[in-house]
Amino acid sequence: MKVLVVGSGGREHALVWKIAQSPMVKKVYCAPGNPGISEVAECVDIDAENIEGLYNFALKKKIDLTVVGPEDVLVAGIVDRFKDKHLNIFGPNKRASVIEGSKVYAKTIMKKYGIPTADFKVFDDLKYAKKHISTCDFPLVIKADGLAKGKGVFVCKTLEEADRHIDDIMKEKIFGYAGERIVIEEFLSGEEVSILAITDGKTIVPLSSVQDHKAVYEGDKGPNTGGMGAYSPVPFVTDDLQSSIEENILVPIVHALKKENRPYKGVIYAGLMITNAGPKVLEFNARFGDPETQVLLMRMKSDLVPLLLSTVKNNIEEVEIEWHDGVSVCVIMASKGYPDKYEKGLPVFGLEAVKSVTNVQVFHAGTAIKDGKVVTNGGRVLGVTILERDLEKAQKNVYEAIKKLSFDGAYYRKDIGTKAINKKNL
Ligand SMILES: Nc1ncnc2c1ncn2[C@@H]1O[C@H](COP(=O)(O)OP(=O)(O)O)[C@@H](O)[C@H]1O
Numbered sequence: 001m002k003v004l005v006v007g008s009g010g011r012e013h014a015l016v017w018k019i020a021q022s023p024m025v026k027k028v029y030c031a032p033g034n035p036g037i038s039e040v041a042e043c044v045d046i047d048a049e050n051i052e053g054l055y056n057f058a059l060k061k062k063i064d065l066t067v068v069g070p071e072d073v074l075v076a077g078i079v080d081r082f083k084d085k086h087l088n089i090f091g092p093n094k095r096a097s098v099i100e101g102s103k104v105y106a107k108t109i110m111k112k113y114g115i116p117t118a119d120f121k122v123f124d125d126l127k128y129a130k131k132h133i134s135t136c137d138f139p140l141v142i143k144a145d146g147l148a149k150g151k152g153v154f155v156c157k158t159l160e161e162a163d164r165h166i167d168d169i170m171k172e173k174i175f176g177y178a179g180e181r182i183v184i185e186e187f188l189s190g191e192e193v194s195i196l197a198i199t200d201g202k203t204i205v206p207l208s209s210v211q212d213h214k215a216v217y218e219g220d221k222g223p224n225t226g227g228m229g230a231y232s233p234v235p236f237v238t239d240d241l242q243s244s245i246e247e248n249i250l251v252p253i254v255h256a257l258k259k260e261n262r263p264y265k266g267v268i269y270a271g272l273m274i275t276n277a278g279p280k281v282l283e284f285n286a287r288f289g290d291p292e293t294q295v296l297l298m299r300m301k302s303d304l305v306p307l308l309l310s311t312v313k314n315n316i317e318e319v320e321i322e323w324h325d326g327v328s329v330c331v332i333m334a335s336k337g338y339p340d341k342y343e344k345g346l347p348v349f350g351l352e353a354v355k356s357v358t359n360v361q362v363f364h365a366g367t368a369i370k371d372g373k374v375v376t377n378g379g380r381v382l383g384v385t386i387l388e389r390d391l392e393k394a395q396k397n398v399y400e401a402i403k404k405l406s407f408d409g410a411y412y413r414k415d416i417g418t419k420a421i422n423k424k425n426l
């Protein structure tokens with residue numbers, strides 16, 4: 001088989017790394033890819049957003065399966081375009097990916113089908129939104145409806161803060177069209193966890209639990225980022241909790257989308273808050289998470305390709321996943337200043353040395369080649385990922401491995417996994 005992976009981040013590096021290990025696969029392409037990916041796949045110079053370019057490439061090279069990383073490409077309709085010519089592609093089509101593309105849609109369908117989520121109201125008028133918040137308890141949460149690269153959600157502690165964010169979204173239009181409507185919702189407290197499942201639209205195959213670390217600083221302080229690290233499995237997600245999430249959230253959302261004539265195929269990703277009243281949905285994503293994918297694929301023992309193909313062929317019930325024992329941790333090395341302004345083009349050292357460390361994979365997120373050398377090229381630069389017997393050992397050894405890597409101003413959180421370790425020792 002020939003497989004094409006679309007995207008250029010750490011998630012795509014992990015996908016390519018795993019897919020290339022499949023005995024079913026002869027050749028992996030990645031568009032546009034990155035220097036780490038180019039060690040395992042042939043990178044082709046087509047932007048992830050260039051749907052026509054990708055489509056022509058897949059036709060010309062007779063690609064047997066295309067796997068899409070980023071959400072905006074799904075929401076823009078890449079799957080619909082490929083299906084025109086019966087090209088196999090993994091991911092939801094445009095109508096189904098609205099579950100991520102519109103938070104208003106996601107909240108509305110959850111309410112209609114009784115899927116647990118925070119109470120909310122939708123506004124398309126600044127005046128009414130402001131009137132509403134003057135009657136609310138704080139904190140509360142304001143969310144831009146459309147895609148905002150993970151920057152469209154504000155947890156507001158005060159009325160003034162909320163007022164300012166409503167102005168930014170609806171008056172200053174900092175997210176453009178994506179901010180024409182907003183969701184104002186109840187603040188939920190608890191532990192956050194992500195559960196991803198693969199589905200062919202009828203049956204779901206849930207993956208193991210993961211915890212991401214969104215905030216830039218240790219102790220979950222500072223602004224949100226694309227994700228500073230993750231680990232899997234999450235010890236507080238017991239078998240009972242996992243089953244209840246499957247039964248009350250993942251199965252119902254897939255069935256609801258089918259009923260609404262938006263049959264869903266691909267990854268359905270539930271971002272959850274485990275509250276005192278049980279798990280509630282913060283959001284759904286229509287694709288693999290980043291860096292959740294890095295830890296999940298490190299732990300996955302079975303071949304990923306049959307799982308991906310089965311969504312296209314509608315026979316996912318025949319596929320079972322085997323996991324490696326133990327725990328995986330991924331720590332993101334980021335550029336100084338991220339998620340705000342940061343420098344690019346700084347040389348990265350230690351990439352060869354780290355290859356000799358057992359059980360470690362370094363997934364490239366934001367790197368480029370300059371004068372034959374790897375340099376930084378994004379906010380998140382590398383995802384150092386490990387598989388070990390237990391969380392303590394995984395955490396200790398992943399930070400040992402990181403010491404071998406360096407670039408000017410490299411920043412990483414030193415507490416990825418600490419919350420779970422502390423909880424265990426309570
Ligand atoms: N209702 C809520 N209560 C508390 N925190 C929330 C709530 N909704 C979102 N958050 C916080 O904001 C983050 C981002 O929100 P999310 O809905 O996942 O949007 P996105 O990933 O698109 O930015 C979440 O990971 C969570 O930490």
Ligand SMILES: [Mg+2]
Pocket residue numbers: 271283
């Ligand atoms: Mg999220």
